[in-house]
Amino acid sequence: MAKLLDKQRYKCALAAMQTVQAIERALPILHSGPGCAQKLSDTNGSSGYFSPNIFPCTSINEKDVVFGGVKKLNSTIENALKVVDADLYVVLTGCIPEIVGDDTAEVVSRFKEAEKPVLYAPTAGFKGNNYIGHEQVVGAIIDQYLKKSDKKQKGLVNIWADVPYQDLFWHGNLREIENLVSELGLTPNTIFGYQRGLENIKKIPEAEYNILVSPWVGLKNVKKMEKKFGIPYLHCKTLPIGATETSKFLREVAAFTGVDSALAESVIKKHEDYYYYLIERYADLFLENRVINKQFTVVADAQYTLAITKFLVNDLGLVPAKQFITDDTPKQYRQAIEEEFKKLNFGLTADVEFETDGFKIHEEIKKHDYHGYPLVLGGYYEKELTEDLKGNFLNISWPVQSKVVFNSYYAGYNGGIRLIEDIYTVAVQRFN
């Protein structure tokens, strides 16, 4: 049902055009109004080989609303194949064709014999937000493009994480998780970002395992792949940030994939040694400053709220105030996510709320006693609020206005160090 979306943190399902865009040489074709792509894009690394303003679009007008837009869709796909050089074309529907009843699937099926694959994902804005849209696109690839493979590649693991572009750090995070998994002697396979693309998509059915690193996004997809391709999956709910979670992640992956635990332990030791070498040198910064207190709040999607809470509690010894999850997590996943907030060191638990109404979130933050200056990691909406509370603010979740990220990341051991750098870069500019 409709609701008051105050300080919104997500887009609609059609923003899955960004998921398509994250696949190298894959082109979204929008069956939508003329301005959807522009609205749903951000200036956060989107002027790549394709950019939103060149996505082919049927640019539905009043006439199409009345008479249907299938003819225009047909000519748009046909000419997109001629004009734009892509490896994969993914037709995405907006609200209008799904309300007026255009048979998009039928039109797309006319291109079965095209030289390049043309897929279709229904992503009307009212069908859900962009987290759901992301799953729709991955689902379309599994359903319409991939077939079960008899051939399995030893040690090949598909890795799935959160939503490209919606997650500011998606590119760097994926690469770092790949690096870590490689160190266990496995061969990671991901489909998003630099030099992945269609070749890696083709390899998906040949993998021995799927590893999903997300509290809930993509669970549907790995389950489908288990059924269709017979690929078992490991669900790591927490994006590993810092030593505690990353070491835990490596042990879980090693155990699940049958990697020798001695190898895993040696990888872990190497990283932890370096990590704590750095932490030791900067420990005085954490301990002896006048502007960061122990209590913090994260306002983000399930991925970051969970990951950062675990990191700040288990690695840095901070104490969680109330945490907010803003991605409209489907109800069936909520309890399992809440459980994760109870698995903190020293029996600590974090109070977590699934809340999409930014006004209520702000009221709660204002009410909470942080015993001093709060640390708030959230969307740009929390900037002014945190300043009013004389706290420290870091913009880690959408919308992002106070940070530019090319390829940096918070995942893994290095990612934990990056996050500490970012937090204390804010802190050292102040003195109280």
Place this chain on the structure above:
Amino acid sequence: MAINLSNSNIATRENRIGSITGYIGTLKDLATQSSCGTLKGCSRCFSQSSTCLSACGLSQLAAIRDVAIIHHGPAGCSVTGASSYYMSKVMAKKRGVTSDTVFVGTDMNENDTIFGSTATLKSVILEVNKRYSPKAIFVSSSCATGIIGEDIDSIVDEVRDEVGVPIVAVHCEGFKSRIWATGFDIADHAVLQEIVQPPREGVKSNKINFKNFFESARPEIIEIFKKFDLEPVFLYCNSTVEELSHLSESLATTCICGTLGNYLGNALEEKYGVPYVRSINQCGISGYEAWLREIGKVTGRLEAVEKYIAEEREKWLPQIEEVKKELKGLTAVLGMGPGYTFEVSRVLDELGIKVVWALAWHYDKKYENGDVPPSMQYLLDNDIDFEASVADQQNYEVMNILNKYKPDMYLSRHPGSTVWAIKNGTPAIYVADEYMIFGYKHTLEFAKTIVDAIKNRSFEENLAKRTKLPYTDWWYQQNVDEFLEEAK
């Protein structure tokens, strides 16, 4: 034009003033056909995405301080709220004021498309009013709510008494028009309907309404206008509802971009007799002078204006002449909204740069008063002609043109456009700030910026060398009008 403020629906630019988004030919042909009424736009059987009128319209309204925008639709529609939040914070801070403008959505889902959600909309309006006590409320439709027939007008009428502040329905279905500038008119219409009041009796004003985007030149314009005893009221960025309510009392209305301001300007003139300054715009030397003189004429301050022009000319023209030496003979392609394309073309001509092709993202055959746009008239009168096309940011057409003409520079004003030119190896100049070519001073700066952009092409060359363009060879061999179809 007959402005009908009793209806919240306003006709699109296509229907109202015969605007088009598809044409390829020459400037002279375009102008001749529009003045004799034979111009018919074309449609395309292949297009790339452009811009939504709701983003234009509602961003305008969200720039007003302390108001509420309620966008009734799925979450993708109200995503403009995120950027509007940022804009209102930074713009207010820059001006040293505060703004508590809110922009919320209703996150409509599939059930709502079947059963409707006007009851929720009503409660959302009341809750937003309670939370923020806005000074005015704008309730907008979207494609989805428009198609299923959500009656936002009735809801607005129902809550009007209860909210107790101006509240107005804003019809922003994105499919209505391919011309996003229709959104500017929609915003103006909403302001005129509910906020602008008839002039108070006996109030004497030296104010002049100045419609612009982001008021970057506000301080210097205030200083200039002081010389003429005029006080500019900048719209809508950082406007207050109180200020807007008195727009009808001003001496005149002017704007930085005809596309942005002509609906408001004409409506204030028609309804309240506030003269609308019709001239070429402030870009370049002749534009700036013609505009100032028109203001002088309309407000009875011509003498002071002439004095100012004489002084300033002496100071700036020699410097502009000097930099022109470095620009002579350069060629340019430009792609902008029509409120800028034909203005900037004039400035480039003034600077000795040859325009080889100009694209306008749409073209208004006529302005609201029935005249050919002044910028166009000027080019015709001065016998300036070049190839021209009308394309709603169709990047593949731009690339085809850049590839064929290989100009020294590409000038554009819209996000996401410059990168394509530089990947083609063409230096790009982003004319985003609407005051980038304003008056003598900024014309000089603009000229110098071009010199700088042309001088060091390293970035363009570095990137062009290492990237592949996404368009096929087939496309580059086609004529630009390959996908244009005669309008039926």
